[in-house]
Each structure stands twice: as structure tokens, then as C-alpha cells.
Amino acid sequence: GQNIDQPTEMTATEGAIVQINCTYQTSGFNGLFWYQQHAGEAPTFLSYNVLDGLEEKGRFSSFLSRSKGYSYLLLKELQMKDSASYLCAVMDSNYQLIWGAGTKLIIKP
Amino acid sequence: GAVVSQHPSWVICKSGTSVKIECRSLDFQATTMFWYRQFPKQSLMLMATSNEGSKATYEQGVEKDKFLINHASLTLSTLTVTSAHPEDSSFYICSARAWTSGDSYEQYFGPGTRLTVT
Secondary structure: OOEEEOOOEEEEEOOOOEEEEEEEEOOOOOOEEEEEEOOOOOOEEEEEEOOOEEEEEOOEEEEEEOOOOEEEEEEOOOOHHHOEEEEEEEEOOOOOEEEOOOEEEEEEO | OOOEEEEOOEEEEOOOOOEEEEEEEOOOOOOEEEEEEEOOOOOOEEEEEEEOOOOOEEOOOOOOOOEEEEEEEOOEEEEEEOOOOHHHOEEEEEEEEOOOOOOOOOEEEOOOEEEEEO
16 A cells, blocks of 8 residues: 655754654655645645755755655754644655645744 | 635535535646645545546545536636535645646645534
């Protein structure tokens, strides 16, 4: 079956760095997405990786290793507004998104 | 960036009635639209995929006669929850995908519709 694993919850301090891991097993691979979702709101796009390596976009970076079925989202200089759920999703061979359960990130002052 | 709107943003209805939710792509043509449902503290659950001009493809366990999807144009898809019951209360989110050369695979999400059935 298809499976996306990510930690349920993480806590970090304002100004610090946090890494949210995601491992996946899917039928085919057409890219991995990270989305941010604040409570009661729809997800917003953060990043897309289809090749191995690190993609940097401001305070957020996303890494992919296809051979290991592994990705991480790195958030630097954490701000209180970064408190949200972070969803990892993989596009499978049918171009369907397979979603992880999300990681709730709690930022403390 | 691409914008997707949903209407209404929230709705309360009585058990047994039907509710229609609209999803519109405002500045692009969406060849494919997706409907998701999300219960509190859970991840997104794909309900169905619709392509313009053809019947929607429903995920296993989703009743197609209860959740009617119409994708009549490249900018509009509707989800109708028929004979709603309290267990249908949820956050319904649509997303749209446009096949462009730049970012062919990105899905753009609407703001969601919170449905409460009393």
C-alpha cells in the first residue's frame, strides 16, 4: 500500500530551527510537496521537490532523497506565525496526491 | 499566483436538506479539480477527482449519489451534499490543477467550506 509518515507533533522555540521529516512508500513518484495549514484554513503551498537535493526558499528549505524515500522541511528563524500543521504529500504514478497526516508544529516564545 | 475561491465559506443546514458548495478558479483554467474532506485534527481525505466535461472519479467509500460533483466548465466545479446528516459535518476543501509548462503539478487550494449539519 501507499504510506506517508511524519511526526504527529513537534515543539520548537521562537528564533530557532526545526526540521520536519517525511518518509514515503508510494506506487510511483512524480514529486513531493510540502503544505502549511493553519487551523481552520486550507493548505497553502510551500515547496515542491522532484529531484534529489535541497530547495531553498527564504526561511524554508525542503530536501528530497528519492532512493531513501525521504524528505524534510527545514524552517529557520522560527516565528510565532509558523505555528501550524505541515503536510507532506507525494504525487504518485497516477498524478494523485497521497497525503501524510500532518505535523503540528508548536512554537514557544 | 493562481487563486481558487469557494462559496460559501461556512454553512449550517438541517438534517435531511441538501447543500451546494461552489469552487471556482479565478485566474486560470482548471482542467482537473479535487474535492477533499477534513475532519478535526486529521489529514485531508480525497473524496473525488473531476475533469471538466466528464464524470467525477470517486474514492473508495465515498457515495457518489450522496456527494454529487459537477464540473461543467474549466473554472467551476460544484459539490452537492444531498440529504445531509450530522456525520457529514466537516471541512470541505477543493483544489484545482492547471496544466501549464511552468508548474504542471501544483494544486491550488480554495479556502474551504465548513459545513455543520444540525
